[in-house]
Amino acid sequence: SRPKIFVTRDDFPGIELLKEKAEIEVFKGTQPSKDEIIAGLKGKQAIYCSLNDRIDKDVLDACKDSLKVIGTMSVGVDHLAWRLCFERGIRIGYTPIILTEAVAELTMALLLATSRRLFEAHNEILQNRWSSWSPMWMCGPGLHEATVGIFGFGRIGQEVARKLKAFRVKKIIYSRFSPGEIENDVGAIKVDADELLKESDFLIVLCSLNENTQHFFNKDRFAQMKPSAIFINVSRGGVVVQDDLIDALKRNVIKAAGLDVTTPEPLKADHPLLALPNCVVIPHIGSATYKSRNEMGEATSQNILLGLEGKPMIHEWKG
Numbered sequence: 001s002r003p004k005i006f007v008t009r010d011d012f013p014g015i016e017l018l019k020e021k022a023e024i025e026v027f028k029g030t031q032p033s034k035d036e037i038i039a040g041l042k043g044k045q046a047i048y049c050s051l052n053d054r055i056d057k058d059v060l061d062a063c064k065d066s067l068k069v070i071g072t073m074s075v076g077v078d079h080l081a082w083r084l085c086f087e088r089g090i091r092i093g094y095t096p097i098i099l100t101e102a103v104a105e106l107t108m109a110l111l112l113a114t115s116r117r118l119f120e121a122h123n124e125i126l127q128n129r130w131s132s133w134s135p136m137w138m139c140g141p142g143l144h145e146a147t148v149g150i151f152g153f154g155r156i157g158q159e160v161a162r163k164l165k166a167f168r169v170k171k172i173i174y175s176r177f178s179p180g181e182i183e184n185d186v187g188a189i190k191v192d193a194d195e196l197l198k199e200s201d202f203l204i205v206l207c208s209l210n211e212n213t214q215h216f217f218n219k220d221r222f223a224q225m226k227p228s229a230i231f232i233n234v235s236r237g238g239v240v241v242q243d244d245l246i247d248a249l250k251r252n253v254i255k256a257a258g259l260d261v262t263t264p265e266p267l268k269a270d271h272p273l274l275a276l277p278n279c280v281v282i283p284h285i286g287s288a289t290y291k292s293r294n295e296m297g298e299a300t301s302q303n304i305l306l307g308l309e310g311k312p313m314i315h316e317w318k319g
């Protein structure tokens with residue numbers, strides 16, 4: 001008989017692939033609650049989900065007689081209780097590599113938007129404050145000759161380093177939590193986290209969210225950074241104590257921030273982060289190129305189908 005799959009929203013790319021081989025139930029709406037996920041998963045062997053959908057112990061307990069495969073359309077797996085999944089023999093498909101270029105490009109966009117104050121400058125025009133070309137108006141630090149720190153030097157971090165080379169930065173330094181050196185073709189220098197904080201003109205966070213990185217960027221860490229430093233986060237809001245960041249931006253402990261990720265998501269328009277002129281916030285669109293998102297969707301469906309057939313997935317999370 002055909003396997004049954006719960007899909008947590010109706011606009012995922014790639015779900016036609018599932019329809020050919022399985023019975024799918026699609027959640028009507030964009031964001032099921034935990035109870036709605038549990039209800040949807042009843043009797044299903046697989047779930048197609050995204051980083052919006054928290055699959056925790058309660059959910060896994062509720063569907064423990066049927067669930068075999070989770071396919072998440074994301075590179076991050078911090079929304080999944082994946083260790084428990086492994087204990088219970090539930091396989092997890094995810095979408096690394098496919099989105100590396102898109103996220104690295106978006107990181108470059110945030111670096112430039114923040115350092116060259118693009119949104120602030122655009123807003124000046126909207127406010128009718130463009131009175132003349134003026135010599136020191138809307139100045140910011142350039143990337144040329146800057147020291148750029150990358151916190152979390154994985155595939156995306158390394159691609160950002162490659163792109164930064166073309167901007168002729170002075171030095172690329174990185175730190176990471178997992179052991180072992182990584183090959184890199186850009187001459188990036190490994191330093192410890194303290195040196196990364198102290199030396200970086202731009203500090204880019206591209207780590208995954210886990211026990212080691214949760215709330216790493218707090219008041220003390222911002223205080224270690226240069227007052228001229230620009231902080232960029234394209235990983236997860238949870239790596240930052242956000243109130244400490246807001247405070248650091250208000251008191252000019254650091255110069256500016258560019259954020260693709262926040263706590264919570266979505267943010268409402270009246271959130272204090274959005275009132276800060278030195279903070280660029282965009283709504284978690286790191287991987288949002290047509291190509292990347294379409295391929296992520298297809299891979300998610302293929303991962304699920306391969307997982308259900310007991311075959312190797314395109315990309316399987318192994319911890």
Ligand code: GLV
Nearest residue numbers: 051073074075076
């Ligand atoms: C995006 O944040 C992802 O995990 O794919």
Ligand code: GLV
Nearest residue numbers: 132133134135136
């Ligand atoms: C800027 O537009 C310049 O001419 O310097």
